[in-house]
Amino acid sequence: MAKYLVTGAAGFIGRSIAAALLARGESVRGVDSLITGKRSNLIGLEAMEFLEGDLADPAVCVQACHGVEIIFHEAALASVPRSVADPISTNRNCVTATLNLLVAARAAGVRRVVYAGSSSAYGDTPTLPKHEGMLPNPISPYAVAKLAGEHYMQAFARVYGLETVVLRYFNVFGPYQDPTSHYSGVLAIFCRRMLAGDQPTIYGDGGQSRDFTYIDNVVHANLLAAAAPAEMVAGRMMNAATGSRITLNDTFRILCDLTGYQGQPAYAPPRAGDIRDSLADISRARELLGYTPLIDFREGLRRTVEWYRTTQTA
Ligand code: UD1
Numbered sequence: 499m500a501k502y503l504v505t506g507a508a509g510f511i512g513r514s515i516a517a518a519l520l521a522r523g524e525s526v527r528g529v530d531s532l533i534t535g536k537r538s539n540l541i542g543l544e545a546m547e548f549l550e551g552d553l554a555d556p557a558v559c560v561q562a563c564h565g566v567e568i569i570f571h572e573a574a575l576a577s578v579p580r581s582v583a584d585p586i587s588t589n590r591n592c593v594t595a596t597l598n599l600l601v602a603a604r605a606a607g608v609r610r611v612v613y614a615g616s617s618s619a620y621g622d623t624p625t626l627p628k629h630e631g632m633l634p635n636p637i638s639p640y641a642v643a644k645l646a647g648e649h650y651m652q653a654f655a656r657v658y659g660l661e662t663v664v665l666r667y668f669n670v671f672g673p674y675q676d677p678t679s680h681y682s683g684v685l686a687i688f689c690r691r692m693l694a695g696d697q698p699t700i701y702g703d704g705g706q707s708r709d710f711t712y713i714d715n716v717v718h719a720n721l722l723a724a725a726a727p728a729e730m731v732a733g734r735m736m737n738a739a740t741g742s743r744i745t746l747n748d749t750f751r752i753l754c755d756l757t758g759y760q761g762q763p764a765y766a767p768p769r770a771g772d773i774r775d776s777l778a779d780i781s782r783a784r785e786l787l788g789y790t791p792l793i794d795f796r797e798g799l800r801r802t803v804e805w806y807r808t809t810q811t812a
Contacts, residue, residue, distance in 0.1 A: 505528075
């Protein structure tokens, strides 16, 4: 019987958490609809029990939660622009799926759910860094959907005593992030294009900034959130990030060094739903989890470029 359930286990963050759990010798079940997750991401995770299914189907949630003690809920339809194009699908895969999972988790006697929240909840407020005491201000359907999931987590903690913990991720990047869709994260797209000698496109003037967070830091925060005493974390929400930010223009220059790309970026109009700047205050995660980032941005980017260099053929 699996002790841990990872939802979205064939996706970028879910597969990385599952790999870390397996490396520790834990028993893990993974569930994924394979809508955006990839079967190839399961290579190396053979010790994980894998269930293919869609969490928007309550029966899949029941099956997934059976016998489990702790859930890492990473499954989602990521991407702001995808949600702008199709808000119904985002709602189904982020909100309906999350509520179904919580209902099944409670019924199965699951003790703790660690939820992948999103920095997009903060919206385009000028205050930096973003701290958890700020009022949410979601500006895209994606941000609304991820925030609704947070509220469900908090309600299930208060009303049913489920130990839920929300980690608000800030622009996670690293190995296994899909670079092939125009809905992919910017660093995945840029690495792939620049390694292939293709020109990347910057939406807007490139002055927008992000607290890009290397995957190992997010995995670390999740493992801490699963292990922290309930009185510290149950029903709480906290940022998971690095606490530093960089503009896209500066990132492009670093990537030129790392990839050998010698051209200039193309510039295109800003994307609908985009925010200008994003930077996390990580003091709450430090205080509640003892979290500190393990890998800084440049080292993370170096490792990421190397991974794409060895795994992408074109
Ligand atoms: C948002 C959320 C993040 C969430 C992610 C899911 C915020 C601050 N962050 O990230 O928490 O996990 O969605 O998808 O809302 N860009 C280019 N060229 C490209 C692709 C993107 O210039 O080819 C730009 C975008 O316009 C944006 C920046 O790069 O300004 C980052 O985009 P992206 O990687 O999609 O992430 P966010 O939208 O910031």
